[in-house]
Amino acid sequence: MQQQTKEERVHHVFENIYNRYDKMNSIISFQQHRLWRKDVMKRMDVSSGDHTLDICCGTGDWTIAQAEAVGTDGKAVGLDFSINMLSVAVKKKMAMQLKQVEFEHGNAMHLPYENDQFDYATIGFGLRNVPDYLQVLKEMQRVVKPGGKVVCLETSQPTNQFFKPIYYFYFKNIMPFFGRIFARSYKEYSWLHESAKDFPGKEQLACLFKEAGLTNIQVKSYSGGAAAMHMGEKQYVEDE
Numbered sequence: 001m002q003q004q005t006k007e008e009r010v011h012h013v014f015e016n017i018y019n020r021y022d023k024m025n026s027i028i029s030f031q032q033h034r035l036w037r038k039d040v041m042k043r044m045d046v047s048s049g050d051h052t053l054d055i056c057c058g059t060g061d062w063t064i065a066q067a068e069a070v071g072t073d074g075k076a077v078g079l080d081f082s083i084n085m086l087s088v089a090v091k092k093k094m095a096m097q098l099k100q101v102e103f104e105h106g107n108a109m110h111l112p113y114e115n116d117q118f119d120y121a122t123i124g125f126g127l128r129n130v131p132d133y134l135q136v137l138k139e140m141q142r143v144v145k146p147g148g149k150v151v152c153l154e155t156s157q158p159t160n161q162f163f164k165p166i167y168y169f170y171f172k173n174i175m176p177f178f179g180r181i182f183a184r185s186y187k188e189y190s191w192l193h194e195s196a197k198d199f200p201g202k203e204q205l206a207c208l209f210k211e212a213g214l215t216n217i218q219v220k221s222y223s224g225g226a227a228a229m230h231m232g233e234k235q236y237v238e239d240e
């Protein structure tokens, strides 16, 4: 039998868990993800009229938070390759009657946008799912305007020696168990452990941001290093 690529596997996972995703997010993170997202939005300081892009937007909560921040003079675009995850996002947009948000189908590895289009490009719990982290960061850097920001909120590797074993035990054993009980998807929630265990730690990810051409990199750790935000800026090119 042919081996599934990482991209095919990830696609399959999210096409299947889309209708339980929001509920499960709150269960497996003990609601912490809401606090992390709120803090990241505060640090981003989005202005009314800005144009934002949220890739791997899933069911759209971060895109919608951005749409609220940019207001009706701005625009927030959410992009994802799972039609089912996007269908949940579109329902939320309709229910909230938000005109300034668009959800689009596409692949984070090859963003369907011209260079220098957005004030912000964000990715929330999406980077660890893509086949090539650096390529996606380069794509995000490409589509933001000079002075614009690339922001990633993702699980990370805890550095606290006491917390570390608890965290890994939880991810490996408890979380897939929650997945089985609450979402009837043991296999899909095992993927979260696999993708999170191999994901770069804070310093490594900051190096990838640098390699993607971003500067002024800020890092903020959450919940003992269980998650982290990285934010970098696209430099202005000096006139010759």
Ligand SMILES: C[S@@+](CC[C@H](N)C(=O)[O-])C[C@H]1O[C@@H](n2cnc3c(N)ncnc32)[C@H](O)[C@@H]1O
Residues within 6 Å of the ligand: 007, 010, 011, 014, 055, 056, 057, 058, 059, 060, 061, 062, 079, 080, 081, 082, 085, 106, 107, 108, 109, 123, 124, 125, 126, 129, 130, 131
């Ligand atoms: C863990 S969910 C995160 C959803 C949302 N950003 C959030 O914060 O809740 C990861 C999302 O990334 C999407 N995704 C994974 N790889 C992708 C790719 N190569 N291109 C576009 N979307 C991708 C999945 O379909 C899924 O909706």
